[in-house]
Amino acid sequence: MEKIKRIGVLTGGGDCPGLNAVIRAVTKAAINEYGLEVLGFQDGFKGLVTNNYVNLNLKSVSGIGHTGGTILGSSNRDDPFRFLTMVDGKQTYTDQSDRAIENLRNLDIDALIVIGGDGSLHIAQKFYNKGVNVVAVPKTIDNDLGATDVTFGFNTAVDTASEAIDRLHTTAESHHRVMILEVMGRYAGWISLHAGISGGADVILIPEIPYRLECVIQKIQQRYEQDKKFSIIVIAEGAVEKGGEMVIQRMDHTSHDPIRLGGIGNKLAQDIENASNIETRVTVLGHLQRGGSPIPYDRIISSRYGVAAVHAVMAGKFGSMVSLTGSNIITVPILEAIKELRKVDPEGEMVGTARALGMSFGDCL
Ligand SMILES: Nc1ncnc2c1ncn2[C@@H]1O[C@H](COP(=O)(O)OP(=O)(O)O)[C@@H](O)[C@H]1O
Numbered sequence: 222m223e224k225i226k227r228i229g230v231l232t233g234g235g236d237c238p239g240l241n242a243v244i245r246a247v248t249k250a251a252i253n254e255y256g257l258e259v260l261g262f263q264d265g266f267k268g269l270v271t272n273n274y275v276n277l278n279l280k281s282v283s284g285i286g287h288t289g290g291t292i293l294g295s296s297n298r299d300d301p302f303r304f305l306t307m308v309d310g311k312q313t314y315t316d317q318s319d320r321a322i323e324n325l326r327n328l329d330i331d332a333l334i335v336i337g338g339d340g341s342l343h344i345a346q347k348f349y350n351k352g353v354n355v356v357a358v359p360k361t362i363d364n365d366l367g368a369t370d371v372t373f374g375f376n377t378a379v380d381t382a383s384e385a386i387d388r389l390h391t392t393a394e395s396h397h398r399v400m401i402l403e404v405m406g407r408y409a410g411w412i413s414l415h416a417g418i419s420g421g422a423d424v425i426l427i428p429e430i431p432y433r434l435e436c437v438i439q440k441i442q443q444r445y446e447q448d449k450k451f452s453i454i455v456i457a458e459g460a461v462e463k464g465g466e467m468v469i470q471r472m473d474h475t476s477h478d479p480i481r482l483g484g485i486g487n488k489l490a491q492d493i494e495n496a497s498n499i500e501t502r503v504t505v506l507g508h509l510q511r512g513g514s515p516i517p518y519d520r521i522i523s524s525r526y527g528v529a530a531v532h533a534v535m536a537g538k539f540g541s542m543v544s545l546t547g548s549n550i551i552t553v554p555i556l557e558a559i560k561e562l563r564k565v566d567p568e569g570e571m572v573g574t575a576r577a578l579g580m581s582f583g584d585c586l
């Protein structure tokens with residue numbers, strides 16, 4: 222194997238707290254431990270195609286470990302294998318992956334660290350199949366990647382959502398209202414479940430357990446009869462009513478997964494008010510749960526992932542992703558991580574814990 226002298230790094234997909242801590246850890250470990258050079262591609266895979274990059278050094282990553290966002294920029298639509306290009310004055314999708322590989326070659330980049338979620342890792346795997354030395358780091362607030370116990374960013378999102386529930390509690394109680402908090406989570410309800418347990422929600426609604434309106438109302442009424450004249454519902458944006466469909470806010474056809482969710486909280490509020498006259502208010506947490514400073518857990522896991530990714534590069538473990546398994550950081554094939562989305566097990570211990578605490582999943586068990 223050729224000696225590794227220079228590596229590239231990029232952040233892909235929706236941003237999340239901890240990206241900068243990973244970039245910092247990658248850069249520091251690469252320089253301090255192996256004397257490598259590090260280039261950061263800008264705006265996710267777009268920078269790889271357009272050859273837009275910056276040099277990363279100890280100075281440029283100094284003081285960013287606790288900051289939100291990504292100093293490199295990110296994109297949740299740019300895919301070199303299906304890249305929006307101008308052909309004869311018309312915008313069309315073309316495969317620009319060879320151009321990206323040529324850029325890597327011209328820059329003498331020996332390995333590429335891709336920090337991303339399932340979408341970015343699909344792309345990373347395709348580059349690996351074409352001979353690029355790729356190592357991946359699992360990112361997303363949704364926590365829905367396989368082959369790792371946790372993705373960085375998730376726990377900060379849970380912290381934000383949990384604080385929101387705490388705040389909603391006091392005003393819900395004052396006004397004897399139902400408060401609905403809509404959180405992110407397209408196909409997996411991890412944020413809703415964890416924040417719901419942490420914040421003491423009364424009803425937790427997740428995509429994995431379709432809810433029934435009458436069961437949600439039943440729970441609210443039971444509480445009312447117990448003299449608890451308010452209720453808190455936390456609902457994932459991808460939650461569905463039994464027999465119903467996900468509520469789509471808009472379509473982004475430039476993205477591989479074009480649906481953008483949002484609105485299920487408002488639908489539920491309207492349905493509750495129509496069916497029961499219980500006064501209901503909705504808060505959509507939105508991108509607040511993706512922004513801001515990572516909590517210490519995410520700063521630490523991001524640092525561990527970043528350092529481990531550099532070690533994986535130096536050990537020639539290409540086509541792999543760093544993963545938290547138990548209490549250890551190991552490497553697993555990227556293919557394992559993207560095989561299927563990691564969803565909440567409706568029969569699992571976490572759901573069981575919530576049920577034991579008296580929380581309803583809107584399914585009238
Ligand atoms: N299954 C897939 N196969 C290939 N590319 C995908 C797939 N899903 C998403 N992508 C592309 O990957 C990029 C990032 O995906 P996205 O879901 O936005 O972020 P993340 O990397 O966090 O999952 C987008 O450019 C998207 O077009």
Ligand SMILES: O=P(O)(O)OC[C@H]1O[C@](O)(COP(=O)(O)O)[C@@H](O)[C@@H]1O
Pocket residue numbers: 234235236297338339340360361362363405406407458481482511
């Ligand atoms: O920023 P956008 O385009 O509104 O996307 C929102 C989506 O991105 C996420 O925040 C994160 O998803 P990814 O990690 O796959 O990028 C989802 O929870 C949410 O559905």
Ligand SMILES: [Mg+2]
Pocket residue numbers: 234338339340341
């Ligand atoms: Mg994704």
